Amino acid sequence: MATVTATSNTMVAELWRECAAWLTRCNIIPNDHRANHLDSDIKVLATILRDGVLLCNLANFFDPSSFDRKDFNRKPQMAHFLCIQNIKLFLEACKTNFGLKEADLFEPTMLYDLTNFHR
Incomplete structure (x- = not known):
């Protein structure tokens, strides 16, 4: 085992x-x-992704029209609502613009709370 x-x-x-x-x-x-x-570990990566900013930048990198930029908060300063909003923008872009299925994605709180990060 x-x-x-x-x-x-x-x-x-x-x-x-x-x-x-x-x-x-x-x-x-x-x-x-x-x-x-x-010497880094997975928590370092999870922490930099958890405000959703880099994820939105990634979606924008692949498709600049993937979401309305006015809905994106570049400096959420770990405010729960703003971070979750950014993560939701990314997830919606994944479904709408990039063809991913809901079942293949994570819940916004999973990333923000750093639970089930491996998903």
Whole structure:
């Protein structure tokens, strides 16, 4: 059982590191960001995504018309309502503009509360 857990943890670590590298290639986070450091962990990536700003920047990177920019708050300062609003904008863009299914997405509170981040 311990081997399965270790393998699962390794796979999750590889996935979030690839995610951080991909965000870097898309110019969403800088190459020298902490999320790209070898000693970094998944919480670093989760924390920088939890206000929804980088996610909205990512949606805008792929499709500048993916959401109404007036609804996007660039500096939510971790205000729950504003962060959730940004995350919802991103998720709606994922469904409407990028064809993802609701079942493949997470709930906004999962990211904000940093629960089930692996999803």
